[in-house]
Amino acid sequence: MTSSPVLLVVAAALVDAAGRVLVQQRPEGRAMAGLWEFPGGKVEPGETPEAALVRELAEELGIAVAPGDCRPLTFASAGLDRAHLLLLLYTIDHWQGTPAAIEAAGMAWHRPAALRGLAMPPADVPLVEALVAQLGDDPAA
Ligand SMILES: Nc1nc2c([nH]c(=O)n2[C@@H]2O[C@H](COP(=O)(O)OP(=O)(O)OP(=O)(O)O)[C@@H](O)[C@H]2O)c(=O)[nH]1
Numbered sequence: 001m002t003s004s005p006v007l008l009v010v011a012a013a014l015v016d017a018a019g020r021v022l023v024q025q026r027p028e029g030r031a032m033a034g035l036w037e038f039p040g041g042k043v044e045p046g047e048t049p050e051a052a053l054v055r056e057l058a059e060e061l062g063i064a065v066a067p068g069d070c071r072p073l074t075f076a077s078a079g080l081d082r083a084h085l086l087l088l089l090y091t092i093d094h095w096q097g098t099p100a101a102i103e104a105a106g107m108a109w110h111r112p113a114a115l116r117g118l119a120m121p122p123a124d125v126p127l128v129e130a131l132v133a134q135l136g137d138d139p140a141a
Contacts, residue, residue, distance in 0.1 A: 007083040010053040011040030011127075012065075013073065015093045019135050020111055023118065024060070024104035034105070036118040038089065038127070049088055060104065063097040074130040078123040089127050091134070113137040 014022040023036040039060045043052040050067040057065050070090040078085045101107040110118070112131040120128070 004079070004082065004084045007080065007085050008043040008049070009040060009085060009087045010043055010049045010056065011038035011087055011089050012053055012057060012070070013038055013089060013091045013127075013131055014057075014061075014063075014095065014099065015091055015135065016109060018109075020109040021115065021131060021135070022061075022099055022107060022109055023115065023120075024101055024107040027103065027105040032121055034119070036108070036115075036120050037124060039099075039104075040087075050090075053090060057092075057095070060102055061097075061099040061107075062102055063095045063099050065092055065095045069094045073134065074127060076123040076127055085123055087123055087127070089130070091131075111136075 022039065024039050026033050026035050026037060039057060040053060041056040043049055050070045053070050054065050054067055057063055069092055071092065073089045073091050075089060076085065076087040099107065112128065112135045115128045
């Protein structure tokens with residue numbers, strides 16, 4: 001039987017007052033370059049998932065988030081090349097600062113239904129549907 005290590009990743013759907021969600025574009029030189037994704041990253045040893053998410057959002061977007069404002073929404077479980085991805089998605093609607101694409105090639109705000117038209121990693125497809133179910137499905141709202 002083959003086994004692959006589990007890669008624990010946390011990601012955030014930042015939701016603004018208009019119900020739009022922030023996505024960012026993976027930069028050149030990284031795996032899956034050019035794809036749009038939710039900000040986040042790997043949970044380091046000894047970190048709680050929420051602490052990892054708070055750290056990643058500060059590093060990637062320059063915003064401050066309280067761990068208690070990270071609300072679990074759903075998760076994805078998917079095979080990657082050399083690992084098995086377990087991706088925990090949170091929604092966050094309170095933060096301090098203005099998100100900026102510090103590490104990403106770009107960032108954009110979209111209504112959840114409009115995310116269906118973006119090139120995203122395969123694991124994100126069911127995550128988008130969970131967001132549509134939670135936040136509504138009008139792409140123009
Ligand atoms: N952040 C994020 N990662 C995702 C998403 N979907 C998805 O499959 N992933 C995968 O989850 C893993 C996260 O790795 P990462 O490279 O963003 O994490 P990191 O910032 O800690 O990476 P690094 O320290 O190696 O630079 C990658 O394999 C990435 O492709 C998503 O929506 N957001």
